[in-house]
Amino acid sequence: MTVSTEFGGTSRPEAGGESSPEKLLAPVLSAFWDEDRSWTLEGYRRHEGYEGLRKALAMSPDDVIAYVKEAGLRGRGGAGFPTGMKWQFIPQGDGKPHYLVVNADESEPGTCKDIPLLFANPHALIEGIVIACHAIRSEHAFIYLRGEVVPVLRRLHEAVREAYAAGYLGKNVLGSGLNLELTVHAGAGAYICGEETALLDSLEGRRGQPRLRPPFPAVAGLYACPTVVNNVESIASVPAILHKGKEWFRSMGSEKSPGFTLYSLSGHVANPGQYEAPLGITLRQLLEMSGGMRPGHRLKFWTPGGSSTPMLTEEHLDVPLDYEGVGAAGSMLGTKALQCFDETTCVVRAVTRWTEFYAHESCGKCTPCREGTYWLVQLLRDIEAGKGAMSDLDKLADIADNINGKSFCALGDGAASPIFSSLKYFREEYAQHITGGGCPFDPAKSTAWADHRTEVNA
Structure with missing residues (x-):
């Protein structure tokens, strides 16, 4: 895994500009991933770790929320919703416990940023959690981690232990009066638990399935109390903003x-x-x-x-x-x-594999997703094998349309997206599978694959 560590200042990237590509990098979270024992508290402190927390604790909770809002930090988990605004939705003076839940159930095919971040720099997340809990007036936070990544789980547990020992967690954090407990929970490998309300159900000990909204988690989340659910990278980005300033971040x-x-x-x-x-x-x-x-x-x-x-x-x-x-x-x-x-990749094959994943990971709670993904897989397998008909292309689009925007959560929308876009750009390739009796990228037929085999064997 390559990690870029060249620091390129704060210049804004311009498409087609004259700046060398390396100067456009801005390592902050990954600045010292390649250093020895970067995951330890000692390693984090060497790079001004927990300085942002000290600044935050000197501010009122409302001022911290306003500061993050003015910085313009948007959620890094997919939707891009403003982080400070999400914090602001938490009702105050309601007499209920408030919770922060960090979504570390990274399961999206192709997504691999949160796990390396937790493995190499877990204290950035812990510091961000303490700042966020101060802002939303929470005394208990949870990290919901994908359970298969056992080395990351162990490293995260050790980082939490170090934070407790150093006074960053527990009673009266750094003498501020803030009491904070942090629980690390390992999930059981369900993609659907990346959806925030399914994650909350799983944390409560139930089967992970999306909830009907409203009420939203900010009003009735974990244990029916006001809850903020944020992505790992979103929370881990907060300490640098507090330490180096919102103007630095906006530059x-x-x-x-x-x-x-x-x-x-x-x-x-x-x-x-x-x-x-x-x-x-x-x-x-x-x-x-x-x-x-x-x-x-x-x-x-x-x-x-x-x-x-x-x-x-x-x-x-x-x-x-x-x-x-x-x-x-x-x-x-x-x-x-x-x-x-x-160019050696068959679009139909790639979309079929993705759709099989979504069909397998569908929780089955809503009909459009449960039934729609199943039938998408049947059609795609027939088309890939050369057994489809041209009418199947319109049928694919129709089924995807009946899933998109009509499912309980965004899993259905995610399953429909590759269908729509691949038909838009590569409809001709779908047609070749049907008229040619199978995949034109089959190793027995494809010159692209023959060239690739020659390259590999050379």
Whole structure:
């Protein structure tokens, strides 16, 4: 896994600009991932760790919320909702406990930023949690971690132990009067628990299924009390904002999408990994930094935010990778999981595999998603095998339309996105599967695959 650690100041990236790509990087969360024992409290303190917390504790909770709002931090978990505004929704003076829940159930195909962050720099998250709990007047926070990543779970437990021992957690944090308990909970590997209300049900010991809203978690969340649910990267970004200032944070990125973020570059690229840069950088610039596509191949299609976001093509290389730029191009920034596929990839096969994943991970609570994803898989498998009919293409679009926007949660929308976008850009390839009796990228038929085998065996 490649981690970029060149610090390039705070210049805003401009598509097609003359700046060297390396100067557009802005490592903050990943600045010292490659140092020895970066995950320890000692390693974190060497890099001004917990200084943002001291500043926050000297402010009133409302002032902390206002500061994060003015910085313009947007949620890094997919939707891009303003973090400070989400905190502000918590009712005050209601006499109920308030909770902060950190969503670390990273399960989206292609998304791989939160787990490396927790593995290399867990104290950034812990410091952010303490600041957030001070802001929303919470005395108990939870981290809901994907249970399969046992090494990360162990490292996180150790970081929490260190924080308790140093007085950053527990009774009277740093003499501020804040009491805070932090619980690390390991999930059981359900994609649906990445949806915030399903996550809350799972935390309460029930089967993870989305809740009907309203009421929203800010009013009736965990244990029917006001709750904030934030992504790992969102909370981990808060300490740097408090320590270095909202103006520093806003000097990066774009006007409506300020700041730095982690881009997860994967697929058929020369150097996959985490690239931390200001929002608004382009895929062309990221590919220049990573050595481009694998030698001898070109980009065919890519996802800007994991498999649940509409795919884009080579013509979108210069789209600014911020919430507005990607939205204007017809997709979503999502979790900034940039999966890049070259010309040897069968679009139908890729979409089929993604759809199989969504059908498998559907919780079954609502009919459009439960039934729709099943039938999408049946149609896609027939088309991939050359057993489909041309009418199946319209049927695919129709089923996806009956799922999109009509499901209990966003899982259905995520399953429909690859269908719509692949039919938009690669309908001809679907047709080739039907008229040609199977996949044109089959190793027995494809010159692209023959060339690839020659390259691998060379």
